[in-house]
Amino acid sequence: MNRHLLVALAIAAGLLLTLPWLLSQGLLNAAIQMLIAALFATAYNLLCGQGGMLSFGHAAYFGVGAFGTVHAMNALGGTGLLPTPLMPLAGAVCGLAFGAVAGWFATQRSGTYFAMITLAIAELVHSLAPHLKALFGGEAGVSTMRMPAWGLDFGSTTQVYYLTLGWVALSVGLLWLYTRTPMGRLTYGLRENSHRLRFLGYDVHRLGTGVFAISAMFSGIAGGLQVLSNESANYVVFDPAMSAAVVLNSYIGGVKLFLGPAVGAALMTFFGYAASDLTQSWLLYQGTLFVLVMMFAPTGLTGLLAGVDGLRRRFxxxxxxxxxxxxxxxxxxxxxxxxxxxxxxxxxxxxxxxxxxxxxxxxxxxxxxxxxxxxxxxxxxxxxxxxxxxxxxxxxxxxxxxxxxxxxxxxQEAPEAAATAGAPAAREGFA
Known part of the structure; x- marks a missing residue:
């Protein structure tokens, strides 16, 4: 990891830790949503950017994690083996279980067919949710309350912010460590050449299912954090707009870099909060930005910054x-x-x-x-x-x-490069 990246991460960490003293309560709530969106996009990028599997229905696992958390909060009351700070683990378990089942079916196919299967699964859940009122609460959803634990009452936005920040930092760190494991390296192989992996003797379907399930697990954690923030869950979390948003955020940020989707999700979430209060056309601007990024900076905003840094070193x-x-x-x-x-x-x-x-x-x-x-x-x-x-x-x-x-x-660079290349040849001829 280069020195500039370490400095940037240290500055970002310091800024995130001091935000409660710099922002109003309303903007701090927006910061919580930015952190949740960043985790969701990073989890999605494990499947899409690193595994090369484009999913159009990842909101299903975010929503399953949200409802798993809200039911766990109501059933356990924030005490016992699963106090309030550990409640996102319920979302992780639900996301992992549902992701393993859905991933087993979806990874039977690849490419466009895989994307259509993920979309169909998400639409199925979105259609069933309003009718399963005992599980999803109908249009009213399911409400809950954050209970005191570990000497904290979690009644203030600041405490919820630090709880969310801790979970997001832990989850993103685990996802980064996953990329350094042998299975993480094989995940890149799925994206680059799955046929070669199969030829080498790897079970591509089992590997794809595992990657899908891990991505769904961390998406479930993001859904659980959403419940801790809002103290409620509604079937709207299964809406196709949620799946579309994480795709847009990830590609705007840049799926080729590990933190690219997190940066894109944070920026676009803040843009939504800021622009929606100023104009009715903010969705048009969001869509236009996505089109421009795909046309002129297909590696995303982080890829664009990396390209500018490369030009700076070059010229x-x-x-x-x-x-x-x-x-x-x-x-x-x-x-x-x-x-x-x-x-x-x-x-x-x-x-x-x-x-x-x-x-x-x-x-x-x-x-x-x-x-x-x-x-x-x-x-x-x-x-x-x-x-x-x-x-x-x-x-x-x-x-x-x-x-x-x-x-x-x-x-200007071309003659300099030619002169540099020709100098050794001239010296050789002179000798």
């Missing part, structure tokens, strides 16, 4: 300052122009504006102004549409300049 920090500054400025201008245009159109086509426009039109008045960024913008004014057009044009020009700067660096 030098000083020569990379200009292209990096151009790229950041272009991204800011393009994002600003796109957001301005989307928000303007969203308000223009909203039912409230349509009713206001009809009222104005009946009185013979002009189109009413659209309130955006603290001022009114007249839809019929050229300036209103010139602002996003100018931002997008300026961003596009800067992006073009950034590309030219990178091409110039590559051209």
């Amino acid at each position: 030098g920090t000083a020569r990379m300052l200009l292209p990096l500054a151009l790229a950041l400025a272009a991204s800011a201008l393009l994002a600003s122009g796109a957001v301005f245009l989307v928000e303007l159109l969203q308000r223009l086509f909203s039912p409230d504006y349509r009713a206001l426009w009809q009222q104005k039109a009946a009185g013979g008045g002009a189109w009413p102004a659209v309130n955006l960024l603290g001022r009114g913008w007249a839809p019929g004014s050229v300036l209103t549409w010139a602002v996003p057009a100018g931002l997008l044009l300026a961003g596009g020009l800067l992006a073009w300049q950034c590309r030219r700067a990178m091409q110039a660096l590559a051209l």
Whole structure:
């Protein structure tokens, strides 16, 4: 593990430990959800990124772990062999058991067929859950309470945060240690060439089932932590949107790096909390970001950062300052122009504006102004549409300049590399 990564992990650990003193209770709740989403994405990445098995129904194991935990909390009351801090173990057991059964069926096939089987299993659970009221509580769900244990009452958000942080750190650490084991190495073999593993004598189906079950177990822990945070579970946890979210979060973060999905899940969860309060179009932005990442940075955001670091080592920090500054400025201008245009159109086509426009039109008045960024913008004014057009044009020009700067660096490097390669040959000829 390189020194820079260790420094980054130490800074992240220090920041996570001090968050309760830096954030309000509402933002601390958001931090808890970010940690849970990070663990869920890391567990999912064991199956998808490391094992090469794309699952479209991983919310099923998250939900089974959640309901296993909520029933354990109600049955045991947070005492005995399973006090409140250890309740996620119930989610782990339920996730492992259900994942082993579902994985045995799903791993009979690979590729698209595997993905469709996982989707079918998740849809089956999602469809049955509302009708099994004794188990899933119907539309009301199942409620519970965190009981005191180990001298803590778990009545404050801070205590729940530290409990969640401890479980997430332990689980992510165990998942990382798994990747260093022989079975963890074979998991990468499943992704790269399962036929070769089978030729070498390994039972690929049993290995795939084991990886599936381990991934489901840690997903169940994430579901158990969700129950500890909310003190309830509803069949909504089986919703296909949960399965889609973990796929998007993982790929946005980058499935090729171990912590990539965790970073993507944390960022997108925070984005959802922040953007949903500001705009009704936040899901559009989320989907657009996913498309852009897949088109221009298929290795995810962490892969993009790793690529920038590689360019820095290749060309030098000083020569990379200009292209990096151009790229950041272009991204800011393009994002600003796109957001301005989307928000303007969203308000223009909203039912409230349509009713206001009809009222104005009946009185013979002009189109009413659209309130955006603290001022009114007249839809019929050229300036209103010139602002996003100018931002997008300026961003596009800067992006073009950034590309030219990178091409110039590559051209400068080519003669240097040729000279370096030719020097030994020249010396050899002289001798």
